[in-house]
Amino acid sequence: MAAGIEHLVTSGTFSLDGGTWDVDNNVWIVGDDAEALVIDAAHDADAIAAAVGDRRLVAIVSTHAHNDHIDAAPALAERTGAPILLHGDDLPLWKQTHPERAPDGELTDGQVLTVAGVELTVLHTPGHAPGAVCLYAPALGTVFTGDTLFAGGPGATGRSFSHFPTIIDSIRDRLLALPPETEVRTGHGDSTTIAAEAPNLADWIARGH
Template sequence: MAARIDHLVTSGTFSLDGGTWDVDNNVWIVGDDHEAVVIDAAHDADAIRAALGDRALRAIVCTHAHNDHIDAAPALAAATGAPILLHPEDLPLWKQTHPDRLPDGELADGERIAVAGTELTVLHTPGHAPGAVCLYAPELGTVFTGDTLFAGGPGATGRSFSHFPTIIDSIRDQLLTLPAGTAVRTGHGDGTTIGAEAPQLAEWIARGH
């Protein structure tokens, strides 16, 4: 059976630099009827478990370690036995939310995560966070961008651990080189395509100066 993409939206809060905001997060599940991986275990471990059903969870992959993307990860890992995977450069952010529970494994640029007969390639895309990653699934025509790229532009870079020139470099070098028809599945809100976003690169750069 071919791999498919399931989607649910969970709600909670995002907190950083002394502020807290209400947010809705996209949680992505890639797999078939037997096994799956979860991309960003946000807010509600029970809802994610319900969406998984009786499938074996192979990994909980974190696109970055802002609290709204990882707050349910330890509970989901405890319930399923799945390892939590995070790029090591985001450990300082992770420890703000989970000081007593480290991730189980490290993500590296170019690493491939196999599930249900397909592969997710890890693309290190710092900028929104130092250890931010995207996950490219060529066989599914999809890239999961977390908070690196949204419909209409880059993720936010106005808070701690973020840097606008870096996120622009990441998007230009790691994402806009993907096929134009690649679906962009984001950490919040609606999706887009690489082809829809690529023409705006010069505008984003100008906006950042």
């Protein structure tokens, strides 16, 4: 099979600043029959491992370190031997969930990850979290945005470690510069496109957070 994108939805909780909420998370798997890469190991290591199957897992990439995006990462890494990759600016958030286990490697802006012949370029897009990243795969016409950009607007910035003007800068400068037809695959909810979201930038800025 040629390289493609698989989608899994897992359910659990998100906790920060003393509150806890039920959430459904999108887990994305990029790969072919031989190898795969997981984006955001959320909630259910067993379900993610089953979806990966007997393929070699080259990496577990965390778009940011809110607990609902990383809670299953250590268990999945232990099972598969794959490294967990996270931007260094999100280490303080990571340690809130996994104080006993550090990520295995740091993501950096402009870094290129390769799986099944597909290149994914790391775009540092802070705002929702200091170390939030998106992964742009031009060969697949897709950007994986984590919680930076959703169908209908930017990710939340009302809690610790987040900043509304910063997320707007990230979306405007890094994401809306991508080709309009690029599909936006998000951390929660439905996918969208750059073309669908770009006209709303002025409204987001006017609304503020």
